[in-house]
Amino acid sequence: MSGIAGNAKRAKDGVCLSPIGSVTQAMHAKDVLARSGIYVSVVRNDPSQTRHGCAYAISYPCEEERTVRGALRRAGFRWRGGGR
DSSP states (O other): OOOOSSSOOOGGGGEEEEEOHHHHHHHHHHHHHHHHHHEEEEOOGGGGGSSSOEEEEEEEEEGGHHHHHHHHHHTTTTEEESOO
16 A cells, blocks of 8 residues: 655654655545544655655654554555665
């Protein structure tokens, strides 16, 4: 299904960003996570700052990273790069 690029990047204040290929995929990830009780934001990403040129990302508290990845993995999202 959808791809999420590499490892999440830690932003300021304990917020992580996971780049996602398109706004449609990012909105789908947001919906999947909301059904799991995890509320994330879809943010515009600077494509030059990512290895895969992803223009959108989901933003969430870093302490939720394991839960976010598990919920998205179960929904068919796969990570490219980082291997986590």
